[in-house]
Amino acid sequence: MGFLCGVFNLGGSEVMLILVVTLFLFGGKKLPELARGLGQGIREFKSAQDGVKEEIKKQMSPEEKED
Numbered sequence: 001m002g003f004l005c006g007v008f009n010l011g012g013s014e015v016m017l018i019l020v021v022t023l024f025l026f027g028g029k030k031l032p033e034l035a036r037g038l039g040q041g042i043r044e045f046k047s048a049q050d051g052v053k054e055e056i057k058k059q060m061s062p063e064e065k066e067d
Contacts (some may be wrong), residue, residue, distance in 0.1 A: 010018075026034060 022034070023031065
């Protein structure tokens, strides 16, 4: 939850409104499935981001790595 608030600069009331609207749109049975999919997507994004960082580090010269 903190990730979304930080990225989109949302306050507590905005997050609650989004959760209520989502609950009405998808129902209580679909919410765990949606949350699971969102979490998996965030994990995949972070993994890809880490992979790109590692590739950049591999391509850098030893002097640049020290900075």
